[in-house]
Amino acid sequence: MPSRRPLIAGNWKMNGSESFVRAFCGAIARAQIPAGVSVLLLPPAGYLAQAVQVLGDCGVECGAQNVHAAPSGAYTGELAAEMVKDLGGRWLMVGHSERREYCAESDELVAEKFQAALRAGLHPILCVGETLAQRQDGNAERVVGAQVHAVADLVGASAFASATLAYEPVWAIGTGQTATPDEAQAMHAFVRAQLAQIAPDQAPVMRILYGGSMNADNARGLLAQPDIDGGLVGGASLEVAQFLEIVRMGADLVSG
Ligand code: PEP
DSSP, X not given: OOOOOOEEEEEOOSOOOHHHHHHHHHHHHHSOOOTTOEEEEEOXXXXXXXXXXXXXXSSOEEEESOOBSSSSSSOTTOXXXXXXXXXXXXXXXXXXXXXXXXXXXXXXXXXXXXXXXXXTTOEEEEEEOOOHHHHHTTOHHHHHXXXXXXXXXXXXXXXXXXXXXXXXXXXXXXXXXXXXXXXXHHHXXXXXXXXXXXXXXXXXXXXXXXXXXXXXXXXXXXXXSTTOOEEEESXXXXXXXXXXXXHHHHHHHHHO
């Protein structure tokens, strides 16, 4: 089986403060991050530079939760991918379900943001996932497949080389209701099969993270699945001890 280095990413959403960033990132910088696992923090953009500075050279990277698709211009209140890079970010999450829902982001707009990440030299994390109604109607695979293919249609297969996928069932985000390891694995295998159609060489080595109420109690079972290569952690990433526990579980996958 191809080896995919596990990645544990913390999505802080719209949470944090100057003192929170100092304490959290300071604790991460002092922690012994086990070898074999990558760790990423996605703070609110206003704290990105501070987080990068406090983390220093500890090996934990940062990114942004969203950008505008344009490189610059008259878009008051927006942030460009190039600015994320300028602030020290290396990653950019696109297509989070909260943005798809609250900001009416279409599959096509998400694809444009993915392209903006590539243009700026950032690693995109493409979030995909179905709502509860879509799952209950038997449309989960159709929805998730369309979300993946919309990006491939715009940017082309080669663009997936530096990308990470995150499967986040909308019904599991922030609800405390996690997909079971079997449910998550089934959809991850489906996503990898879609990637294999798009980019056959890259599909076996691309990471697909699981997100949706992952915490220290359920992470081990999810991370043990063959097509789950890490976690995109929301609520539980705001508690440094719990986040580090999940990071260690990711590392155990490699060493165990
Ligand atoms: C997320 O915001 O990507 C997420 C998975 O949130 P939570 O872990 O809180 O469900």
